[in-house]
Amino acid sequence: MANKKTDKGVIAIFQYLDTFCEAIEKVRIRDDFTGHECFSPTSYHEIEHASGFGASPVRVYTLIGSLTGTTVGFGMCLLLDWDWPLIVGGKTAGIASLPAYVILGFECTILLGAIATIAGMLILGRVPNPKRKVLDPRLTDDRFGIFVPNVGPESAQAQILKELGAEEVRAT
């Protein structure tokens, strides 16, 4: 992957999902397509499969966030009750009433887990990114795209994409 992301290159627009997936499978193993990006209007599983993606690292964010949440939830209750012990229902003050604290631990788990998941989705997706351009408005509508950086419309890469079934190949 190129270190400096650029929007100058060639974009190939595909209309059909199966043609697009076959193109991805052929193109992603080639060295001359290094740094390519694939676009789709929605998250078809066929594209994930064709791109060879396994399990997303987002799950690590979720796990760390949730465990932090459990710790914070229980910790907050235990610490603050130790600091200012309250007599509730005539029972001993400062007792660590874990059954009651389970509820807060649970809610904080969900809260911090969700926030961490969102953070993971944004960080890994490199979003927000004000620097990258929109290459073609149809890519969020009903067309798929493969973008190859730093090549021109007369290049070998553009020719290969045309042969793989792209309905349009142009410079960006």
Next chain:
Amino acid sequence: MSDDVIWEKTISDVNDGILINLEKPHPNYWFALCLSFVFVLIGIGFWAYQVTVGMGVSGLNAPVYWGVYITDFVFWVGIGHAGTLISAILFLFRAKWRNTINRSAEAMTIFAVITAGLFPLIHVGRLWLAAYWMVPLPNTNNVWVNFRSPLIWDVFAISTYLTVSLLFWYMGLVPDLASIRDRVKGFKRLVYGFLSFGWRGTSRQWWHYEAGYGFLAALATPLVLSVHSIVSWDFAMSLQPGWHTTIFPPYFVAGAILSGTAMVYNLVIPLRKMFKLEKFILDEHMEALLKLTLLTSTLVFYAYGVEYFVAWYSGNPYEWAIFEKRAVGPYAFYFWVMVFCNCIFPMLFWSKRIRNHVPSAFVICVLINVGMWFERYNIIVSSLVEDFIPGSWGHYTPSLTSIAITFGSFGWFFFWFLIFCKYFPLVSLAEIKLIMPKPWSPKKLNGGKH
């Protein structure tokens, strides 16, 4: 079910079909918006009156310290739960029909929970004190909140629910906002571009998005069950006869889903007509929603029966007295409205003809919402008005102020929901494309091997 659905539209029609109506909604939209704003003003006016003059105008007094405002609070929190059930739980169950209504349902959840959040402040009177008393903030008295109290559990549960629903809803919106960004020009493009975080729809972005969405759905799922259970514990953790019963968590959750699914139906039916979405939100999808409504109605019916049986079987005279009074005492009207609207009328949904007859189904769903409001009123007021000691028995009628604020809350909810409809897509563009026929090439469609 969705595999048998006949789609007249393709994925190429989705963005145009759904977004074109954002620009020019039906005139009824403007009428509805103005009407809801009028109700908002009425609600604000009466709330200002209450804060200035005092809580006596709400009608609350010994022994009924919880009345219409707590009813409204529980009602609105309950409405929100169906949205999360549709977005999160049905996502995990891979129920395809959910993709058409999940955006509206999620928006409904957000606005319902925001509306619910106003009510503890309205109910408490001196809202400027209540807001910070509920949160564990360091203060000069070195006092912390009581973490063993269901009211504090509520604070965390509802804040978590609002935050997670908001995040889930917004992440779902990001690709759709990018679709709008790519269609508009000028200042609008700047705004939608900002709101969509510069989403480009690369396969990596979608990969992480789908994974994260699945985790958010998994995290939101226990919230559907836990948040309304925690709200039910506001009552069940007390000793009041009629409140102190272990059936409350499942009873409240089932009731919440019932009122929420009925409210989704009530919102989506007129809006799909106003925004011409009938070819995207199909009749089959709405029918599936009504089946869910029927299911929860039967659960609620069963819960009412079990509650009655256990009250009698327990041999506790105070408990049984409350249940007797609910049916034949001074507040019996509320009880019977509740039973008919929540249990009897929804039984008509067993009939496929009625499920598919939109006007009848719409009316039944309105009645369900009325019944569910009356259910909370029935639970709260009938247990407080005549509890253990006859010497402390009293009576309660909703005052004009509390009714006006209740109507104001409906206005507030519909007002924000209508604003949402004008500027954001009512149907999730990316997700509806997933349940429509995939754009296979002619070679594949004509029987080529893949």
